[in-house]
Amino acid sequence: MRTFVKFCGLSDPATLPEVPDGGAAGFVIEVPGSPRAISLERATELVGLVPTESEAWAVVVAPSAELIRRLFDEVGVDRVQVYGPVPEGLDYLTLHHLVPSLPVGAPGAGTLPPSIPPAESFPRLHLDSAGQPLPGGSGSRPDWEVCAALVDANPGRKFVLGGGLTPENVAEALATVRPWGVDVSSGIERSPGVKDVARMRAFADAVAKFESGHA
Secondary structure (H helix, E strand, O other): OOOEEEEOOOOOHHHHHHOOOOOEEEEEEOOOOOOOEEOHHHHHHHHOOOOOOOEEEEEEEOOOHHHHHHHHHHHOOOEEEEEOOOOOOOOHHHHHOEEEEEEEOOOOOOOOOOOOOOOOOOOEEEEEEOOOOOOOOOOOOOOHHHHHHHHHHOOOOEEEEOOOOOOOOHHHHHHHHOOOEEEEOHHHEEEOOEEOHHHHHHHHHHHHHHHHOOO
16 A cells, blocks of 8 residues: 555454554553553563564653663563653654654644744654544544644655544545545444554555556
């Protein structure tokens, strides 16, 4: 697939083979209260099982610089998706592999779009619904029109669209927003934190079907 696909909140080794080639497995690490959260130790085990053609992403909230270093050095992730402020004291190479998650208001809320950090520091950016207490899995989607305006105003930037995506609506999201990638968590679950392999495959199939019609 041309579209980058991230399956987020993974915790079961049996789901890892479903991660598309060129996509990413996302692991919510040490986020209290999240049904998808896992420990650093568990993340290290799972990262080692991610398919070689896919990336491993950590998803964290307001992390310390020390935690980010451990995620790269000990856990072995390829990128760290950050909700909240990016800590100071990180070198350029580390910053370059961080993916800030930018909050976008709900449809019709009329909230201002987030400011976009410089491309030279952060080549990839994540868009998610604003105001959620936990990262990912809320099932709430951001305003796609606002997201589309951000994509249009920043040509060449690698935006990953998250928030409320499902196998049923991802084609509409791709057509409306035209993001570089998509990120899904609750939309491929049968209960909070429990992934459904059939829905994972359905999501990937929906992306592939959309692409086949827009080749």
